[in-house]
Amino acid sequence: MTQKMAVDYDTMIPNNVGLSSDRRVLKALERWHPGYIKWWGNLGPVGFQESKVYLRTAVSVDSKGWAKFDYVKMPEYRWGILLAPQVEGRTIACGEHYGEPAWQEVPGEYRSMLRRLIVIQGDTEPASVEQQRFLGKTAPSQYDMRNLFQVNVEEGRHLWAMVYLLQKYFGSDGREEANEMLRRQSGSAETPRMLGAFNEETPDWLSFFMFTYFTDRDGKMQLEALAQSGFDPLSRSCRFMLTEEAHHMFVGETGVGRTIQRTCEAMNEAGISDPYDVEKVRALGVIDLPTIQKKLNLHYTLSLDLFGSEVSTNAANAFNAGIKGRYQEIKIDDDHQLNNATYAASQFIDGKITSMDVPALTAINMRLRDDYSKDALGGVKRWNQIISKANIEFELKLPHSGFHRKIGVFDHAPITPDGRVVTWDEWEKSRDEWLPSKADGDFIQSLMKPEWEPGKYANWIAPPRVGIDNKPGDFEYVQLHMA
Numbered sequence: 001m002t003q004k005m006a007v008d009y010d011t012m013i014p015n016n017v018g019l020s021s022d023r024r025v026l027k028a029l030e031r032w033h034p035g036y037i038k039w040w041g042n043l044g045p046v047g048f049q050e051s052k053v054y055l056r057t058a059v060s061v062d063s064k065g066w067a068k069f070d071y072v073k074m075p076e077y078r079w080g081i082l083l084a085p086q087v088e089g090r091t092i093a094c095g096e097h098y099g100e101p102a103w104q105e106v107p108g109e110y111r112s113m114l115r116r117l118i119v120i121q122g123d124t125e126p127a128s129v130e131q132q133r134f135l136g137k138t139a140p141s142q143y144d145m146r147n148l149f150q151v152n153v154e155e156g157r158h159l160w161a162m163v164y165l166l167q168k169y170f171g172s173d174g175r176e177e178a179n180e181m182l183r184r185q186s187g188s189a190e191t192p193r194m195l196g197a198f199n200e201e202t203p204d205w206l207s208f209f210m211f212t213y214f215t216d217r218d219g220k221m222q223l224e225a226l227a228q229s230g231f232d233p234l235s236r237s238c239r240f241m242l243t244e245e246a247h248h249m250f251v252g253e254t255g256v257g258r259t260i261q262r263t264c265e266a267m268n269e270a271g272i273s274d275p276y277d278v279e280k281v282r283a284l285g286v287i288d289l290p291t292i293q294k295k296l297n298l299h300y301t302l303s304l305d306l307f308g309s310e311v312s313t314n315a316a317n318a319f320n321a322g323i324k325g326r327y328q329e330i331k332i333d334d335d336h337q338l339n340n341a342t343y344a345a346s347q348f349i350d351g352k353i354t355s356m357d358v359p360a361l362t363a364i365n366m367r368l369r370d371d372y373s374k375d376a377l378g379g380v381k382r383w384n385q386i387i388s389k390a391n392i393e394f395e396l397k398l399p400h401s402g403f404h405r406k407i408g409v410f411d412h413a414p415i416t417p418d419g420r421v422v423t424w425d426e427w428e429k430s431r432d433e434w435l436p437s438k439a440d441g442d443f444i445q446s447l448m449k450p451e452w453e454p455g456k457y458a459n460w461i462a463p464p465r466v467g468i469d470n471k472p473g474d475f476e477y478v479q480l481h482m483a
């Protein structure tokens with residue numbers, strides 16, 4: 001078993017799925033490869049393709065010591081296909097086939113549902129690379145630049161992971177879908193990416209950190225749900241992706257945390273105690289806490305939309321079929337079929353926010369979204385500790401799930417961040433207190449000056465406590481080669 005899990009680096013596409021003896025799939029992937037490299041060149045990180053970046057590459061799927069670090073030019077990164085080890089005797093975790101052996105091949109009756117789930121997941125991966133492609137130019141340090149590129153190459157690898165499943169298990173329509181992944185483009189009017197949040201801009205580094213904290217965390221929840229799939233290759237693929245995803249959320253949490261830290265330090269040095277004295281705080285060249293709250297509001301609510309409608313028959317069907325489970329399905333103590341079970345789902349009726357018990361089977365999205373919100377709270381608490389340690393009176397909060405929504409029961413409902421229903425007039429009048437305004441964006445943009453000298457940090461962000469791979473503070477994470 002361990003023998004089989006070793007990663008083969010001899011083929012052009014590193015893998016632990018035995019590609020060298022699977023000629024059909026190897027050929028298909030080799031045919032897809034040039035298009036991918038072309039996409040990376042056109043829509044990947046702008047301006048740093050020739051620079052050598054200190055990146056981790058997965059060399060094993062062993063949970064201890066699975067990565068190695070080295071300098072690599074991004075276009076030469078070894079994107080590979082890696083599945084977590086097969087669990088002997090694994091059974092289907094939920095739905096009407098609960099307890100039957102997990103599928104090693106695609107079950108015919110669920111083929112199109114399964115393909116669609118894989119395509120939607122796959123589509124988000126290149127989308128975020130596209131959204132983040134201009135950020136290298138304004139990196140606040142080499143450390144941050146390296147983290148950005150690490151996230152980017154791994155999202156690229158996640159695309160490979162989904163494309164492998166499409167090419168191996170879905171024949172010619174899988175191949176067609178794999179090609180479409182490189183044709184859609186984030187923010188494009190004609191061929192946009194499939195989900196809303198992945199067509200938004202990531203205009204500055206605070207957005208990037210909020211995105212990796214909140215939107216990559218949606219990714220985590222989706223991968224967790226797909227890791228419970230009865231289709232074993234998908235489960236194994238997602239389980240390994242989750243180990244990489246953890247770093248993306250670390251980049252987000254610590255990035256926001258360091259931004260807050262620096263703001264608090266600068267306020268204390270200048271003797272400013274009122275966080276709402278925005279002009280004075282901004283004059284210090286740091287991002288005021290109310291603006292950080294607005295950015296949080298924006299990225300959190302865009303991410304909530306990714307969970308879909310609270311009540312959904314598609315989600316019920318996927319669960320019932322056993323191809324997408326709940327968060328930590330196997331740890332839940334129930335029948336895993338949701339016979340007779342109910343779940344409280346949000347409602348917005350006659351201008352009032354309520355909730356109603358609905359069949360739990362139909363509220364799978366709502367439940368995953370609730371689990372997400374709980375998960376997202378941890379970092380917010382830690383951010384607030386930074387603020388209170390600095391003796392500043394301010395508390396960041398997750399806004400109400402009805403605020404600023406475009407999907408589900410709260411779609412375009414005039415609800416405030418603290419969950420009050422107001423008139424549209426009132427809502428519009430206060431919009432700029434709740435969400436980043438153009439002026440906020442311009443201000444943040446004015447701080448986005450690159451700092452590329454090893455060990456130095458832009459004024460608006462504090463250095464990290466430890467380096468990547470335990471490297472010292474002045475480590476050269478990127479050997480810059482400017483074209």
Ligand SMILES: [Fe+2]
Nearest residue numbers: 125155158219
């Ligand atoms: Fe990803």
Ligand SMILES: [Fe+2]
Nearest residue numbers: 216219245248
């Ligand atoms: Fe990610």
